[in-house]
Amino acid sequence: MTTVAIVGAGLMGTATAYPLSDNGHNVRLVGTHLDRDIITSCRSRRIHPRLNRQLPASVRPFFVEEIGEALEGVDVIVSGVNSLGAHWIGDAIGPHVRPGQMIIAITKGLEATPSGDLIILPDVLRNTLPENVRDRVAIAAVGGPCIAGELAGRRPSCVTFGCRDFDAACKLAAIFHTTYYHIFPTADLVGIEYCAALKNAYTLAVGMAQGILEKAGGVDETGAHMFNLAAATFGQACTEIEQLLNLVGGSRQFAAGLPGAGDLYVTSMGGRTVRLGRLLGLGHSIDEALQIMAGETLESVYVIRQLGQALPGLTRQGLLAPGALPLMEALIDIIVAEQPAKIPLDAFFGGAWLT
């Protein structure tokens, strides 16, 4: 039996409590300062109000002030915050982390340094831990398609756990793995984090097709949608993910696998990113769309901004050919340069295709 603390009581962090609990582990669920209402509900009613589901019996909820008690003697810490909390989490758990522990992050994102390098968020977390422990803990991350409500509902799900220390990835997989939660370990942490971040960015483009359709008058009298447009965008997205994986030394086969195409598929099935894409496709500027969706965490926008900072440098250094990522460039134009939404179909598949 293992003791696991989940820090961050949002949808995905909390969802991991279900397989852990079903495996007989002790689970401590620590809310952040944003999760106060959630922890209050979990304590008083044993209901997670956003998952809208009863907590498993082995889960003990903690407020953020109790984090020291919650992390006491744990074997595994789950970082359950979103990409905006990537710095906070290191500071919050730092004083309590002990050598030999394993940390696994559900956080998906990339962060551009002032020099334009892109850093994966598990490394951001690592760099904020105290120096005397940061190299003595294994830091892993989850990739692949996993809607939290389905995992908490014990619906079949496949994910990958990535850790540069492959043995740690396997140990973590053994702790979390259930008959409904299938886990594939990999040493390619960088590859799965790039996929996890990029799929948010590219889903925004796939979602734009719905808005473009509605702006053009919607489904026509013969029933024609714009699925062809969405599909071309989906294919170009996977192609660009493959190129970016190649650039950073990640496994190219992830693009046509679970962390790439699989996760892009599930993210495109609905949710915040698709709704934001629809607003852009309808003709709203990014400023208008963000006002309409005020209060929602939009990791797609965050990731595209980071890529907007990094791409010019990568192109200047000759690591990326000019025009190699036309869809990402279009997204940066829309999000950073506040241009109207446009999907540059004629620029797709150029380099890779004209054989």
Added chain:
Amino acid sequence: MTTVAIVGAGLMGTATAYPLSDNGHNVRLVGTHLDRDIITSCRSRRIHPRLNRQLPASVRPFFVEEIGEALEGVDVIVSGVNSLGAHWIGDAIGPHVRPGQMIIAITKGLEATPSGDLIILPDVLRNTLPENVRDRVAIAAVGGPCIAGELAGRRPSCVTFGCRDFDAACKLAAIFHTTYYHIFPTADLVGIEYCAALKNAYTLAVGMAQGILEKAGGVDETGAHMFNLAAATFGQACTEIEQLLNLVGGSRQFAAGLPGAGDLYVTSMGGRTVRLGRLLGLGHSIDEALQIMAGETLESVYVIRQLGQALPGLTRQGLLAPGALPLMEALIDIIVAEQPAKIPLDAFFGGAWLT
């Protein structure tokens, strides 16, 4: 101005008449013996009854008996029949084909020889043409995500034209290309045909998730679907497409591109293959499901049967590792061995992942 004959007046064949007509070409639309009602309607009312849309003015409809007249002096022949018509089309056009013409097929499929080799359908067509012309015409095929009703509705679509004679692929692209029909030429005819055939097979598996969900009681009280299951299946499908492309010397990058992930996405958005998959997921045997869908052309079943004939030989010859294609093997179990539907999640991503 070019003169183009489309043989086969189904949805997709006829849809290609719209960009051709918009480009100012003469178009002759020849129905097969199955298309008699369609041609009658096209002649009397200028309406294609399945597309439910008016024919462009430059399109002349012909009955199958008039095929000689229709093919007289044409520059390009579009093979618009489905995979079941792959032998018929060669016999039908054979006597009228002239050296220097170009043929482009929308037919998607693979055919197993008695020895277990898989042949792409453009080569089946080639082999049924008279010997004195078969090597003196360019034979091309269309790949990529393209719902016929959207193309006919002049909605934005991206496809690829493949031909071993790359110049011919480029010439054909120049003839068909419009502001809404984006065409990427490639010399990798084999790669795009494998993708086009395989996406039908694998969409059947993605569609099964919906039936499995309904059988398990449907969307639960918290709103949980089984998108994670569909997404894992989608990712594994792209992975297996990549492995099969590698096996036959096709472009691996098609898996994470327009002909692979892109076409799988659009096919998974609905239609016959998804409906058949749902029936299997609900627990119907393939025999029951085929009875329920009697009268519909199910290319997915045809392709899976062909692979069922070919895979044992490929494994015996050492070209495929045992267990390399667990999802395809599951589909063969369901379709050929008439087993209950099952998605073998634990076998996914095995070989490629444990790095």
